[in-house]
Amino acid sequence: MSDGRDVTPTPGRAIESGTESKSETKPDANPDAETGGGGDAGADAGAHKTKELDSEVLSQLSADRDDISTEDKIETKTKTKIKAGNESDHNADNNHSNAIDQTTDLKSASSLNSGTSVPISQPSKISSSEDKQQTQRQTNSGSGPTEKCGVVGVALTDRRAARPLYYSLYALQHRGQESAGIVTHDGFQQHSHVEMGLVGDAFDESDLNTLAGGTGIGHVRYPTSGGVNACCAQPFSVSFKSGSLGLSHNGNLVNADEIRDELESLGHAFTSDGDTEVIAHELARNLLEADLVRAVKQTMERIHGSYALTIMHDETVLAVRDPEGNRPLCIGEVEDGYVVASESAAIDTLDGELVRDVRPGELVVLDADGSGFESYQLTDRQNTAHCFFEHVYFARPDSVINETLVYEARRNLGRKLWAEQGVETDVVMPVPDSGRAFASGYADAANETTADGDIRETTSTNDDAIEFAEGLMKNRYVGRTFIMPTQDERERAVRLKLNPIKSTVEGRSVTIIDDSIVRGTTSRQLVQLLRDAGASEVHVRIGAPQIIAPCYMGIDMASRDELIAADKSTEEIRAEIDADSLGYLSVDAVADVLGEHRSDLCLGCVTGSYPYDIDNEDSDRDVTRPVIAGPDTGADATNQKNESKQEAASDGEPARADD
Numbered sequence: 001m002s003d004g005r006d007v008t009p010t011p012g013r014a015i016e017s018g019t020e021s022k023s024e025t026k027p028d029a030n031p032d033a034e035t036g037g038g039g040d041a042g043a044d045a046g047a048h049k050t051k052e053l054d055s056e057v058l059s060q061l062s063a064d065r066d067d068i069s070t071e072d073k074i075e076t077k078t079k080t081k082i083k084a085g086n087e088s089d090h091n092a093d094n095n096h097s098n099a100i101d102q103t104t105d106l107k108s109a110s111s112l113n114s115g116t117s118v119p120i121s122q123p124s125k126i127s128s129s130e131d132k133q134q135t136q137r138q139t140n141s142g143s144g145p146t147e148k149c150g151v152v153g154v155a156l157t158d159r160r161a162a163r164p165l166y167y168s169l170y171a172l173q174h175r176g177q178e179s180a181g182i183v184t185h186d187g188f189q190q191h192s193h194v195e196m197g198l199v200g201d202a203f204d205e206s207d208l209n210t211l212a213g214g215t216g217i218g219h220v221r222y223p224t225s226g227g228v229n230a231c232c233a234q235p236f237s238v239s240f241k242s243g244s245l246g247l248s249h250n251g252n253l254v255n256a257d258e259i260r261d262e263l264e265s266l267g268h269a270f271t272s273d274g275d276t277e278v279i280a281h282e283l284a285r286n287l288l289e290a291d292l293v294r295a296v297k298q299t300m301e302r303i304h305g306s307y308a309l310t311i312m313h314d315e316t317v318l319a320v321r322d323p324e325g326n327r328p329l330c331i332g333e334v335e336d337g338y339v340v341a342s343e344s345a346a347i348d349t350l351d352g353e354l355v356r357d358v359r360p361g362e363l364v365v366l367d368a369d370g371s372g373f374e375s376y377q378l379t380d381r382q383n384t385a386h387c388f389f390e391h392v393y394f395a396r397p398d399s400v401i402n403e404t405l406v407y408e409a410r411r412n413l414g415r416k417l418w419a420e421q422g423v424e425t426d427v428v429m430p431v432p433d434s435g436r437a438f439a440s441g442y443a444d445a446a447n448e449t450t451a452d453g454d455i456r457e458t459t460s461t462n463d464d465a466i467e468f469a470e471g472l473m474k475n476r477y478v479g480r481t482f483i484m485p486t487q488d489e490r491e492r493a494v495r496l497k498l499n500p501i502k503s504t505v506e507g508r509s510v511t512i513i514d515d516s517i518v519r520g521t522t523s524r525q526l527v528q529l530l531r532d533a534g535a536s537e538v539h540v541r542i543g544a545p546q547i548i549a550p551c552y553m554g555i556d557m558a559s560r561d562e563l564i565a566a567d568k569s570t571e572e573i574r575a576e577i578d579a580d581s582l583g584y585l586s587v588d589a590v591a592d593v594l595g596e597h598r599s600d601l602c603l604g605c606v607t608g609s610y611p612y613d614i615d616n617e618d619s620d621r622d623v624t625r626p627v628i629a630g631p632d633t634g635a636d637a638t639n640q641k642n643e644s645k646q647e648a649a650s651d652g653e654p655a656r657a658d659d
């Protein structure tokens with residue numbers, strides 16, 4: 001690591017740090033970054049070169065980390081990139097700044113010890129009113145599931161981090177449109193700009209110019225827990241006795257309230273009702289008494305739920321994925337540094353190369369000078385709980401998750417949909433844009449075999465061929481939300497967004513393919529639209545199983561009583577949307593196509609059984625949330641409180657922040 005200051009992680013179990021020698025080592029290159037390398041980083045990183053740690057480096061590492069028990073250290077590998085011109089302006093600045101920083105206590109910052117409050121920096125500019133955001137959310141109530149956040153972090157050798165972060169956030173815009181923010185560190189102090197709105201509206205040239213430093217993190221947000229307002233916009237910035245923290249979170253904790261109660265009783269003051277601030281306080285508190293890696297580990301042992309985090313501790317960027325790996329997070333390499341991001345599309349945008357996914361339970365620490373990264377496997381679980389909906393709906397089709405291109409996964413889901421639910425019609429068409437890849441795979445498979453599974457004897461011109469057509473045109477100038485104050489107007493919303501091509505539809509039997517049905521409103525409108533355009537039959541096929549339960553892990557799915565499949569059979573839903581037939585993909589087919597066992601996927605919203613310990617919900621595994629001491633009498637008080645919460649909620653839907 002870079003400078004030996006207190007931000008240098010003193011690890012639990014160092015399992016990997018990468019080395020890629022791209023040129024001769026400079027005499028004054030960062031000695032820690034030069035820790036050689038070994039092991040099989042290349043197995044993940046493909047072309048990444050590694051070399052064995054030499055004994056001198058090992059003994060130095062051992063001396064640095066002698067407070068970690070030997071059984072915690074399972075492996076140390078190094079992947080260090082030493083670039084020509086390593087003495088860049090950025091590094092020079094950092095070295096200078098670090099020298100200053102060593103003598104500079106952040107005196108303005110309050111301690112996070114018991115009985116003291118935590119200063120949280122507020123978003124620097126707020127341009128949209130809370131009322132407006134609330135209105136937008138209400139008018140969006142007829143749409144499908146909504147991803148909650150995208151996170152990114154970069155550490156660069158030769159340039160400022162602000163612009164690459166900005167481009168990355170653009171690439172992740174589909175994961176959140178309510179707010180956007182960037183926090184950077186120049187080796188001396190933190191810089192932050194967080195604002196409501198889309199990335200393009202949240203930043204201008206002067207904003208980017210104020211974000212100095214070669215390391216930083218970014219965030220785009222759609223609210224998970226916490227309100228739809230500026231105080232929950234991210235990254236969170238915290239100043240405290242041991243330095244500064246920035247935090248970006250994708251996911252949702254299920255025990256945030258318990259930890260918040262305990263921390264509040266210890267004197268921590270919260271500025272928002274979101275769970276991300278709880279993580280920030282918890283980590284800051286642990287950092288007062290532990291090194292960075294150990295503090296992250298302690299934090300992970302207390303928080304329960306879904307989280308993919310990018311964190312800045314002073315100028316060091318970290319990436320953490322929850323032990324079940326619920327939300328995606330990946331590592332990429334760019335010419336002069338490293339990137340961590342929710343999706344590989346952000347790495348592509350920076351002309352980078354995907355290295356690999358961050359593993360469930362893994363902490364990745366980027367060297368502040370962009371020369372490499374280190375990895376610590378802080379928790380191990382027997383099973384993962386990847387959100388299958390990332391592949392089905394949320395992630396960009398051009399992203400790679402779990403070594404699978406999302407577009408290909410969707411096409412294969414479409415092929416499987418034909419095998420399980422195929423119906424012979426004249427034409428197959430996607431619901432744009434979400435159904436496109438599914439429909440493409442479905443139509444391909446439909447022209448190979450009949451719905452009965454026989455080989456189809458067909459050419460593109462004979463009558464047996466099933467046509468794949470773009471029969472619904474999307475108005476791209478209608479945004480995600482628009483003002484439609486009455487239910488009747490909202491019912492007509494689909495006519496603003498989609499228009500059928502009559503010549504494709506008129507007098508023909510049609511299958512429309514989509515990725516999900518949430519409330520059923522849009523599906524019903526679409527079927528009616530196609531009937532009005534002259535379709536003789538309208539069949540609906542869905543590339544995922546029925547959504548029968550809400551999501552507690554960070555997806556704005558809808559509450560249980562809004563979900564059409566929560567209490568209706570497929571035949572009842574078919575009748576309600578007025579389709580000639582309706583078919584969903586099975587859960588087993590999803591697992592099969594994704595190449596995962598069911599027990600390694602989160603299937604909560606389609607089975608009603610979750611991979612976390614959630615009040616009043618079933619779990620699909622042996623899992624118990626961590627015991628939190630509680631504000632007054634310790635664990636017993638918390639357990640009693642949990643029991644009373646469950647009793648209070650037993651009459652209806654359990655409390656959920658975004659319901």
Ligand code: SF4
Nearest residue numbers: 387551553602604605
């Ligand atoms: S409940 Fe559904 S949407 Fe939520 S994390 Fe699990 S699979 Fe994903």
